[in-house]
Amino acid sequence: MKDKPFSIAIDGPSGAGKSSAAKAVARELNAMYLDTGAMYRAVGVYMMRNGISLDDGEAIEENVSGADIQVRFENGVQKMYLAGEDISEAIRTPEASTAASKVSAVPGVRERMVQLQRSIAAGHSVVMDGRDIGTHVLPDAPLKIFLTASSQERARRRWLELQEKGANQSYEDVLADIRERDARDCGRAASPLRKAGDAVELDCSRMDLPAVTREILRLARERMA
Ligand code: DC
Numbered sequence: 001m002k003d004k005p006f007s008i009a010i011d012g013p014s015g016a017g018k019s020s021a022a023k024a025v026a027r028e029l030n031a032m033y034l035d036t037g038a039m040y041r042a043v044g045v046y047m048m049r050n051g052i053s054l055d056d057g058e059a060i061e062e063n064v065s066g067a068d069i070q071v072r073f074e075n076g077v078q079k080m081y082l083a084g085e086d087i088s089e090a091i092r093t094p095e096a097s098t099a100a101s102k103v104s105a106v107p108g109v110r111e112r113m114v115q116l117q118r119s120i121a122a123g124h125s126v127v128m129d130g131r132d133i134g135t136h137v138l139p140d141a142p143l144k145i146f147l148t149a150s151s152q153e154r155a156r157r158r159w160l161e162l163q164e165k166g167a168n169q170s171y172e173d174v175l176a177d178i179r180e181r182d183a184r185d186c187g188r189a190a191s192p193l194r195k196a197g198d199a200v201e202l203d204c205s206r207m208d209l210p211a212v213t214r215e216i217l218r219l220a221r222e223r224m225a
Contacts, residue, residue: 005124006125007121007143009134009145010128010144011130011131012193015149015155018130018147019035021129025127025216029220033127036137039069040103040113042091044098044103064106064112067082069116105189131191134198135191143223144196145199145216146202149203149205202216
C-alpha cells in the first residue's frame with residue numbers, strides 16, 4: 001500500500017464533512033489531498049470578477065478557457081491561484097460558494113476541471129473529494145465513499161461554524177441555502193451528484209470526524225491490503 005499509488009474518492013453533498021475527513025485520511029495514508037470544489041470556486045470567482053452572468057451558461061462556457069487557474073501545494077496545503085494571484089481565501093465567501101455551484105453545472109467548465117484533476121492525480125496516491133469523483137473523475141478508484149448527513153444536521157453544523165466566526169445568519173437561512181445547493185448539485189444534467197454503484201455510503205449524521213476518519217481508513221486498509 002505504501003509503494004503503489006492508490007486513489008480514494010469521497011463524494012457527497014455540501015456540508016457533510018468531506019474535506020475534513022479526506023484531509024485526515026490523506027494525512028494518515030501519506031497521500032495527496034485534492035479539494036475539487038476549490039477548483040469550481042476559482043472558476044466562479046473568475047466569472048464574478050469578469051462580470052459574467054452566473055446564470056448565462058453559454059457565456060460561462062465561452063469564457064472558461066480564459067481563466068488561468070492553478071492548483072499549487074505549499075507545505076502540503078492546497079492553494080488556488082488565479083492569474084498568479086492567491087485566491088485561496090477569496091473562494092471561501094458565500095458568494096463564491098453560490099457561484100461555484102452555478103458554474104459547475106456548465107459542461108465545458110466540468111471538462112476542463114476534470115482534465116486538470118486527472119492530471120494532478122496521475123502518478124500520485126490521492127484522496128479526492130467532490131461530487132463526481134467516484135462516478136466520473138476516478139471511476140476505477142479502489143475505494144469510493146459517499147458521505148452523507150441529513151440536511152438539518154449539515155445546516156446545524158454549518159450554522160455553529162458561522163456562529164463561531166461571528167456571522168449572524170439564522171439557522172433557517174443556512175438550511176434553505178443547503179437545500180438550494182443540494183437541488184442544484186443533484187438536479188443538473190452534467191455529472192449530477194449521485195452515489196456510484198460501487199461506493200460505500202456513510203451517513204455521518206451521528207458520527208464525529210474521528211469516527212468517520214477511522215471508518216474510511218479501515219475500509220481503505222481492507223481494500224488495499
Ligand atoms: O465542495 P464545495 O462546497 O467547495 O463545492 C463547491 C461547488 O462546486 C458545489 O456546489 C458543487 C461543485 N462541485 C462539483 O460540481 N463537482 C465537484 N467535483 C466538486 C464541487
